[in-house]
Amino acid sequence: MRMKKFINDPKRLVPELLEGFALAFPARIRLLGTNTVVRATPKAAGKVRLVTLGGSGHEPGLSGFVGPGMLDYSVAGEIFAAPGAPRCIEALREACRDGGSALLIVLNHAGDVLAANITMEAAAREGLNVKMVLTGEDISGPVGDRRGLVGCVAVYKVAGAAAEQGASLDSCFHVAERMNRNMRTLAVAVRTATHPATGHPIFELGDDEMEIGMGQHGEAGTGRMKLKTADETAEIMLEKLLADLGVQQGDELLVLLNGAGATTLMELYLIFRRVARLLESKKIKLARSAIGEFITTQEQAGFQMTIARMDPELIRLWDEPADAPFFFQA
Amino acid sequence: MTGCISKAELGKMFAQAAELIRDRSELLSHLDSQCGDGDHGTTMTRAMEFLENAIGPANRQTVSEMFREAGWGVMGVDGGASGALLGSFIAGMGDPPSGDEMDCKGLSACFGAGLRLVQNRTKARPGDKTMMDALVPAVEAFSASAENGKDLSEAMRGAAEAAESGAESTRNMVARYGRARYLGDKTLGCADAGATSIALLFRGFSLALVTKKES
Numbered sequence: 001m002r003m004k005k006f007i008n009d010p011k012r013l014v015p016e017l018l019e020g021f022a023l024a025f026p027a028r029i030r031l032l033g034t035n036t037v038v039r040a041t042p043k044a045a046g047k048v049r050l051v052t053l054g055g056s057g058h059e060p061g062l063s064g065f066v067g068p069g070m071l072d073y074s075v076a077g078e079i080f081a082a083p084g085a086p087r088c089i090e091a092l093r094e095a096c097r098d099g100g101s102a103l104l105i106v107l108n109h110a111g112d113v114l115a116a117n118i119t120m121e122a123a124a125r126e127g128l129n130v131k132m133v134l135t136g137e138d139i140s141g142p143v144g145d146r147r148g149l150v151g152c153v154a155v156y157k158v159a160g161a162a163a164e165q166g167a168s169l170d171s172c173f174h175v176a177e178r179m180n181r182n183m184r185t186l187a188v189a190v191r192t193a194t195h196p197a198t199g200h201p202i203f204e205l206g207d208d209e210m211e212i213g214m215g216q217h218g219e220a221g222t223g224r225m226k227l228k229t230a231d232e233t234a235e236i237m238l239e240k241l242l243a244d245l246g247v248q249q250g251d252e253l254l255v256l257l258n259g260a261g262a263t264t265l266m267e268l269y270l271i272f273r274r275v276a277r278l279l280e281s282k283k284i285k286l287a288r289s290a291i292g293e294f295i296t297t298q299e300q301a302g303f304q305m306t307i308a309r310m311d312p313e314l315i316r317l318w319d320e321p322a323d324a325p326f327f328f329q330a
Numbered sequence: 331m332t333g334c335i336s337k338a339e340l341g342k343m344f345a346q347a348a349e350l351i352r353d354r355s356e357l358l359s360h361l362d363s364q365c366g367d368g369d370h371g372t373t374m375t376r377a378m379e380f381l382e383n384a385i386g387p388a389n390r391q392t393v394s395e396m397f398r399e400a401g402w403g404v405m406g407v408d409g410g411a412s413g414a415l416l417g418s419f420i421a422g423m424g425d426p427p428s429g430d431e432m433d434c435k436g437l438s439a440c441f442g443a444g445l446r447l448v449q450n451r452t453k454a455r456p457g458d459k460t461m462m463d464a465l466v467p468a469v470e471a472f473s474a475s476a477e478n479g480k481d482l483s484e485a486m487r488g489a490a491e492a493a494e495s496g497a498e499s500t501r502n503m504v505a506r507y508g509r510a511r512y513l514g515d516k517t518l519g520c521a522d523a524g525a526t527s528i529a530l531l532f533r534g535f536s537l538a539l540v541t542k543k544e545s
Binding site for chain 2: 035080082085086118
């Protein structure tokens with residue numbers, strides 16, 4: 001099937017998209033140089049700045065989470081491709097200007113990690129006060145090299161709240177690490193997306209199939225099966241997540257459901273209903289939840305389910321206000 | 331002095347490689363779509379067009395500085411892992427101090443240093459179905475030729491052939507690194523796009539040096 005997307009120039013997708021994004025939220029964000037999104041009003045001097053990097057084509061991720069209570073800088077790459085180290089180091093220099101410090105939050109994907117490591121080498125040479133957190137919570141991958149999926153939003157949220165309150169770089173780092181250690185994500189896909197620059201589908205999946213464990217870019221997962229109902233799908237995924245995280249009765253969980261782009265809110269609420277009911281029956285407390293589109297992959301259909309074990313401090317930080325274009329809470 | 335190259339020849343090498351990669355952009359994207367997200371051709375074209383402009387006689391820096399800055403610049407074209415690794419290779423080529431001209435051994439030292447920087451930054455090794463399957467044999471073949479006193483154009487032809495057979499060998503490999511590794515056995519049968527790009531890079535270098543000899 002031919003690609004049907006509203007596009008001007010496939011080579012200018014990212015700058016045009018970010019220009020539109022900045023025009024839509026002039027009170028909240030602006031562009032810094034090429035393709036880096038920053039807060040319209042910088043955070044007060046002396047507070048830790050949060051920086052992230054990642055490919056585009058996943059809107060509203062990642063730049064949609066720049067704002068008070070969350071990120072300070074989002075260095076956007078090309079479609080599905082990490083930004084280069086030169087632009088990442090520019091963002092870190094900005095973040096560390098006037099002797100400040102920065103927490104670089106990176107999702108575990110080969111290109112992102114490569115760019116981040118080269119950036120951190122340069123930051124060390126320049127004596128910038130930066131720490132890096134690598135998020136990786138996709139249970140379809142091997143322990144130690146799990147992909148970073150939508151769980152990064154929870155990390156932005158809690159580390160962002162800590163930074164806003166004036167926590168030190170070390171404290172922000174530890175909060176981010178604790179969130180990362182305590183979260184697990186599993187993705188499912190039912191229909192492919194088209195790469196908007198090339199027009200090619202990014203994976204193949206039969207009309208009546210679904211795949212559990214699919215990555216953010218259609219990387220094949222481990223469980224291809226016939227399409228199941230919302231209840232069955234929710235149950236299969238939740239059980240795997242609970243087992244992997246070793247959740248016990250009485251634990252308090254944050255649940256995130258992230259639509260991949262073409263899966264409707266209707267479907268997500270059907271899934272969430274079953275998740276909430278199952279947790280209830282298992283006497284596991286649903287402490288907080290967020291349902292919507294956070295990190296998408298074009299018109300891919302499917303979703304990511306994240307669970308995270310929350311302690312009182314993580315809940316407190318989660319509840320702090322945030323005012324990013326795509327994450328607002330009073 | 332025979333068998334030496336200066337910025338003028340380096341410029342021609344990168345221009346010729348850029349032309350080859352631009353011409354094969356569709357093929358590279360097609361290969362990438364078998365195992366990745368199908369944008370390798372456009373990414374590599376962007377990177378090579380940057381290099382074509384950055385490397386050549388118009389550049390007023392020393393050769394080492396030119397490579398270091400060009401490599402850093404390639405990382406700046408936002409080409410994901412391919413851009414970062416190609417950029418590291420070029421930046422690493424600037425590690426050995428080089429004068430205005432270099433002979434086969436001098437260029438071999440640059441390639442070796444470029445490869446070392448890439449190896450420091452990626453865990454991918456030959457056999458993983460990545461650009462390393464072409465880059466490692468190409469640099470090794472060039473180094474062996476330089477040691478044996480061959481001239482530049484012969485050494486580069488050998489490197490191009492080694493890169494091409496390395497790229498070809500990826501056809502029978504299962505991806506073990508990067509995004510493609512999740513596809514497992516589905517990656518059998520198609521050559522790796524990154525390795526194919528590296529083969530084109532060295533073929534371009536070789537064509538540029540052959541042309542020089544004939545003209």
